[in-house]
Amino acid sequence: MRTVYVIGIGAGDPEHLTLQAVAAMNRVDVFFTIDKGEQKSDLAGLRAELLARHVPGPHRVVRARDPERDRDASSGRYAEAVADWQDRRAAIYERMIAGELGADGTGGFLVWGDPALYDGTLRILDAVRARGAVAFDVVSVPGISSVQALAARHRLVLNRVGRGFVVTTGRRLADEGFPPGVDDAVVLLDAAGAFAGLPDTDLDVYWGAYLGTPDEVLVSGDLQAVKARILAERAAHRARKGWIMDTYLLRRRR
Amino acid sequence: MRTVYVIGIGAGDPEHLTLQAVAAMNRVDVFFTIDKGEQKSDLAGLRAELLARHVPGPHRVVRARDPERDRDASSGRYAEAVADWQDRRAAIYERMIAGELGADGTGGFLVWGDPALYDGTLRILDAVRARGAVAFDVVSVPGISSVQALAARHRLVLNRVGRGFVVTTGRRLADEGFPPGVDDAVVLLDAAGAFAGLPDTDLDVYWGAYLGTPDEVLVSGDLQAVKARILAERAAHRARKGWIMDTYLLRRRR
Numbered sequence: 001m002r003t004v005y006v007i008g009i010g011a012g013d014p015e016h017l018t019l020q021a022v023a024a025m026n027r028v029d030v031f032f033t034i035d036k037g038e039q040k041s042d043l044a045g046l047r048a049e050l051l052a053r054h055v056p057g058p059h060r061v062v063r064a065r066d067p068e069r070d071r072d073a074s075s076g077r078y079a080e081a082v083a084d085w086q087d088r089r090a091a092i093y094e095r096m097i098a099g100e101l102g103a104d105g106t107g108g109f110l111v112w113g114d115p116a117l118y119d120g121t122l123r124i125l126d127a128v129r130a131r132g133a134v135a136f137d138v139v140s141v142p143g144i145s146s147v148q149a150l151a152a153r154h155r156l157v158l159n160r161v162g163r164g165f166v167v168t169t170g171r172r173l174a175d176e177g178f179p180p181g182v183d184d185a186v187v188l189l190d191a192a193g194a195f196a197g198l199p200d201t202d203l204d205v206y207w208g209a210y211l212g213t214p215d216e217v218l219v220s221g222d223l224q225a226v227k228a229r230i231l232a233e234r235a236a237h238r239a240r241k242g243w244i245m246d247t248y249l250l251r252r253r254r
Numbered sequence: 255m256r257t258v259y260v261i262g263i264g265a266g267d268p269e270h271l272t273l274q275a276v277a278a279m280n281r282v283d284v285f286f287t288i289d290k291g292e293q294k295s296d297l298a299g300l301r302a303e304l305l306a307r308h309v310p311g312p313h314r315v316v317r318a319r320d321p322e323r324d325r326d327a328s329s330g331r332y333a334e335a336v337a338d339w340q341d342r343r344a345a346i347y348e349r350m351i352a353g354e355l356g357a358d359g360t361g362g363f364l365v366w367g368d369p370a371l372y373d374g375t376l377r378i379l380d381a382v383r384a385r386g387a388v389a390f391d392v393v394s395v396p397g398i399s400s401v402q403a404l405a406a407r408h409r410l411v412l413n414r415v416g417r418g419f420v421v422t423t424g425r426r427l428a429d430e431g432f433p434p435g436v437d438d439a440v441v442l443l444d445a446a447g448a449f450a451g452l453p454d455t456d457l458d459v460y461w462g463a464y465l466g467t468p469d470e471v472l473v474s475g476d477l478q479a480v481k482a483r484i485l486a487e488r489a490a491h492r493a494r495k496g497w498i499m500d501t502y503l504l505r506r507r508r
Binding site: 010013014015016017018019020022023078079082083114115116117118119122123138139140141142143144145148149151152153155156157158159161162163164165166167168169171172176179180181182185 | 269271273333371372397415426435
């Protein structure tokens with residue numbers, strides 16, 4: 001039986017790798033990677049560095065092109081646009097797994113952060129299995145997420161004593177405002193800067209970009225006081241590097 | 255200047271340790287541990303195993319007794335009971351740091367899971383620094399949390415496409431029911447089995463105990479159909495081992 005590992009490699013610091021991830025990487029015959037174009041070549045470089053450093057044995061790397069995705073879909077069509085893109089990725093993954101792995105072969109995907117947090121790989125592999133053309137087991141290996149890297153760098157505890165918190169997306173924050181029932185919200189995938197549109201005057205923000213890398217930037221303070229600075233940092237770094245990965249915690253003051 | 259590392263060591267699997275955690279452990283002169291009595295000796299044993307395996311150089315381990323905590327405080331007094339216990343722990347930490355670390359010494363706390371998730375150590379160290387009797391820097395090192403171990407073992411993605419989720423406590427779930435505004439909730443610290451009291455008939459549960467250890471137990475399915483089985487598993491394992499650490503995801507079916 002084929003096995004496919006989905007291995008979380010952390011938020012950007014090569015030292016985020018777990019011993020479990022290193023061991024899993026060394027059981028993989030074929031690493032599957034999706035080429036996202038020039039923009040994210042820093043990230044592709046880090047993946048290659050991790051392989052060079054931690055996988056001394058023989059292995060192959062197979063590349064495929066990422067299908068185009070409608071990133072401008074309106075809020076109502078977002079899930080639909082993602083589903084469509086996941087269908088096309090499923091076809092690509094199916095071809096790679098069926099074509100490149102022997103009957104007892106082991107494949108691997110190295111994913112940023114944790115496979116369980118805003119990553120599509122596990123879901124796409126479920127779709128491939130449901131298509132029924134190729135059979136394989138899936139093993140998920142947790143990794144340090146950008147949320148955890150953010151908390152560590154700001155020395156934060158994400159929850160307050162006896163309280164819950166929300167993890168959500170920038171799009172949802174823009175559509176619905178600060179989430180109900182909690183005073184703490186972690187926000188990911190906020191390309192549009194939804195935090196800047198919040199009217200709340202009792203929020204602190206703890207923001208970080210390129211967490212765990214030499215480019216790391218951190219800003220924290222009263223949301224209304226620092227939001228312009230965060231927007232400016234985002235624009236400057238995105239212009240310089242061509243991409244940005246950032247996340248933040250919004251915390252209601254008591 | 256003194257430095258105190260708060261190092262997440264993962265959810266129970268020694269392979270959860272990150273390379274960063276191993277490096278941090280090797281910079282520590284004195285490891286501080288809090289003795290929680292016989293009950294959790296498995297956990298103390300794993301801590302000792304990690305030190306033996308990964309810290310070949312000279313280091314000391316200093317133990318202190320955990321102050322008593324009022325675990326029967328009513329919901330309204332929970333935060334107060336925790337604050338009182340944290341004050342007493344702060345006094346103990348202050349004595350250990352001031353008494354055992356030289357002026358440039360490095361101390362370390364090894365904490366389960368991630369220091370940012372339902373762990374009191376960072377908060378207590380903030381309280382020690384606020385007392386002003388001993389100065390030190392704090393470095394937080396993220397670790398694989400039980401939430402991530404749970405997701406990996408069930409091969410779950412915690413969020414659904416474009417959606418947020420809540421991380422909360424069993425006590426809050428018991429008091430307030432399923433959280434508003436989301437269809438997915440991760441629950442920790444549920445000693446009383448709050449899931450069993452939920453009236454919702456459209457929830458699936460993904461439960462795990464002793465995640466990442468040889469004693470790991472997993473149950474999943476329709477909440478109403480499997481809740482009795484989870485309660486029975488919890489009771490049996492708690493009776494056998496003297497303690498249990500478990501967590502679960504509640505997911506509303508569409």
